[in-house]
Amino acid sequence: MPAPIWSATAPDVSLQIAPCTLEPSPRHHIRTVAYNGQVPGPLLRMRQGEEQTIEIHNGSDDREIVHWHGLFLPSDIDGAMEEGTPMVAPGASVRYSLIPDPPGFRWFHTHTFAGKDLNKGQYSGLHGFLMIEPRDNPGRYDREVFLALHDWGGHFEGGDDGYMNPVYDVSTINGKMLGFGEPVRVKQGARVLVHVLNSSPTEVHWIAFAGHGFQVIALDGNPVPQTQTVSMLRLAPAERVSAVVEMNAPGVWVLGEVRKHIQNSGMGIVIEYAGASGTPVWRQPENLIWNYHQFAFSAKPVLQEEDAARIDLTFDSKFQGHGNEELWRINGKTYPHTDEPILTAGRRYRLVMKNESMDDHPMHLHRHTFEVRQVDGGPEIAGLMKDVVLVPARTTAEVEFTASNPGRTLFHCHQQDHMDRGFMMVFRYA
Amino acid sequence: MHSHSRFNCIGVRNPWPFFPILFMLLSIRLAAAQGNYEIQVYGADTVPPKNLMVELHSNYTPIGQTKFIDGVYPTNHQEHETLELTEGINDWAEVGFYVFTSEQDGHGVQWVGDHIRPRVRAPDRWHLPVGLSLSTEVGYQRAVYSTDTWTWEIRPIIDKTSGRWYFAFNPALERTLHGPDVKQGLGFSPAMKVSFDFTPKISGGFEYYADYGRLGAIDSLHDQQQQIFAVTDLNVSPKWEINFGVGLGPTAATDHLIVKGILGRRFDWGKKSAVD
Numbered sequence: 001m002p003a004p005i006w007s008a009t010a011p012d013v014s015l016q017i018a019p020c021t022l023e024p025s026p027r028h029h030i031r032t033v034a035y036n037g038q039v040p041g042p043l044l045r046m047r048q049g050e051e052q053t054i055e056i057h058n059g060s061d062d063r064e065i066v067h068w069h070g071l072f073l074p075s076d077i078d079g080a081m082e083e084g085t086p087m088v089a090p091g092a093s094v095r096y097s098l099i100p101d102p103p104g105f106r107w108f109h110t111h112t113f114a115g116k117d118l119n120k121g122q123y124s125g126l127h128g129f130l131m132i133e134p135r136d137n138p139g140r141y142d143r144e145v146f147l148a149l150h151d152w153g154g155h156f157e158g159g160d161d162g163y164m165n166p167v168y169d170v171s172t173i174n175g176k177m178l179g180f181g182e183p184v185r186v187k188q189g190a191r192v193l194v195h196v197l198n199s200s201p202t203e204v205h206w207i208a209f210a211g212h213g214f215q216v217i218a219l220d221g222n223p224v225p226q227t228q229t230v231s232m233l234r235l236a237p238a239e240r241v242s243a244v245v246e247m248n249a250p251g252v253w254v255l256g257e258v259r260k261h262i263q264n265s266g267m268g269i270v271i272e273y274a275g276a277s278g279t280p281v282w283r284q285p286e287n288l289i290w291n292y293h294q295f296a297f298s299a300k301p302v303l304q305e306e307d308a309a310r311i312d313l314t315f316d317s318k319f320q321g322h323g324n325e326e327l328w329r330i331n332g333k334t335y336p337h338t339d340e341p342i343l344t345a346g347r348r349y350r351l352v353m354k355n356e357s358m359d360d361h362p363m364h365l366h367r368h369t370f371e372v373r374q375v376d377g378g379p380e381i382a383g384l385m386k387d388v389v390l391v392p393a394r395t396t397a398e399v400e401f402t403a404s405n406p407g408r409t410l411f412h413c414h415q416q417d418h419m420d421r422g423f424m425m426v427f428r429y430a
Numbered sequence: 431m432h433s434h435s436r437f438n439c440i441g442v443r444n445p446w447p448f449f450p451i452l453f454m455l456l457s458i459r460l461a462a463a464q465g466n467y468e469i470q471v472y473g474a475d476t477v478p479p480k481n482l483m484v485e486l487h488s489n490y491t492p493i494g495q496t497k498f499i500d501g502v503y504p505t506n507h508q509e510h511e512t513l514e515l516t517e518g519i520n521d522w523a524e525v526g527f528y529v530f531t532s533e534q535d536g537h538g539v540q541w542v543g544d545h546i547r548p549r550v551r552a553p554d555r556w557h558l559p560v561g562l563s564l565s566t567e568v569g570y571q572r573a574v575y576s577t578d579t580w581t582w583e584i585r586p587i588i589d590k591t592s593g594r595w596y597f598a599f600n601p602a603l604e605r606t607l608h609g610p611d612v613k614q615g616l617g618f619s620p621a622m623k624v625s626f627d628f629t630p631k632i633s634g635g636f637e638y639y640a641d642y643g644r645l646g647a648i649d650s651l652h653d654q655q656q657q658i659f660a661v662t663d664l665n666v667s668p669k670w671e672i673n674f675g676v677g678l679g680p681t682a683a684t685d686h687l688i689v690k691g692i693l694g695r696r697f698d699w700g701k702k703s704a705v706d
Contacts, residue, residue: 259704285705287704287705319629321595321627324593324594
């Protein structure tokens, strides 16, 4: 870690990690840990390339770490122990500077181990929005709305495949259950840029906005090659979607989870037009519709592809008994025993991820952005830049990235329970 | 269904305890006279709503009671086929229905009786460290298979999965509603199971069934029914339940050798789309 910057001046960003009680509804009180006493944490806005001083105080009882998800930071401040970032001891503070890059919708969150304690790690309220403004913002919208999807009150149950999976009692948007938070108030004719973050520790979520469509302009904060208007969004854990919504259907509507049982658990928020009143209206979709391909270019054979060094990664799990979570493996090994492939700076790599397990996995590469080249068994695509990609069960996905940020680089499944059970590996630079 | 689904309705279950109670209470326990129609230790999980579990229990007694006792057929070489239908009501309740049959040389295939069994469990949202459930069962059986024709049972169920191990305990209490033993009070018939996951699909272990006699007047060991089964569960699919076991009864009051099998299939009859 760089030498701490101790200064009498106030930091640009101050994060206070401390216990708090979340009230998703008057009937639900969840004891958790949060940034600055709120869930989600404060919305941080930074300007691309403009140095920021960050101060983190850990007022919790456990060692903590803050990961800046989607940023090109040095390993020692990226926020992962596996990369060498130091943890912050209980009662301690740390201060450092970072240069925000790349621009777009990022986020910050804890990166600690939770294990069987489904109140810790990403099961907690330690997550927040980070918007890195580009030097030039060409966006055509009237206002921005940030929405964080989260699940609470997890406990382990066996799944249909016989393995243990977390299930949740409460699901929220911005810490509130449907009907209990303040509505998002909009004006007719407005173009609202909605930034949706799935901060759930383990769950994929499907989001629709009754009476409206989403014009998706960015995935994981990166502009998509082809904007598309879709009826619903799918977000795997840690994924983000930025979409413009034309407010052209006056009324009081529900934006929420498409799957009934999860919306019934609270995942929804009311969108209220100025001057409108009445019971919020929900229109139940009958199907789940989403694919990455619609936002990408159809790929043509390119020389670059031949240049990319192929790294084969096979995902599977090792049975530990029906009363235990399985151990997750990459190429037959569980972290910390996984391989550490060595990257050469400037070289392009193609990760060929063969998921032989029965679960879908949101795979995240730290400190880099990758290009999705093949996913869901579909044809080759190009131009879709992300930092998380969902690799469905029993399929192979391929992504490419350029090794452009030397330092230890963590690659892992973003499901907290999978990370905790060894689904991680580190790339090293030569 | 979740991790315990493979044990659902496979737990320690002997809903046919009236035979041993009958003999205990009448003190004519000349030999084993246990009616083995459904031999199962219950797990705490219940069948999900809009799901129907269909199970066939097939039990054969190679070495059992060879004499008629109070007009009740001997169990030796009886083949019992029991159809069990269990419908999920909600995420914490189910109701089961049984059709008992028996086949034996000289008696042919006969209908034995029917039972109904509502069951509730502690909902997941209680976050209990163990599975907890309560089953009650009431039903009729013909007098040639049990002198007590109407019986009632209440069965608490506690289970726990820990790593590869599974434990279940069913301290059941039984009472006769119509028959010679109607004034005999509650009988105590505990059952338990311990099993180990050898692989994701194959588990093996032991099931123990007992009938200790009336509460407050426990029988001597000689007159108690004690039976231990070596069992295996095949977890080939969430939709299927397969259990097989061989049981030995070491006491004089127990059938000495029983072979049992359970084949179950879950049917999801609710119209379910991706958004449900």
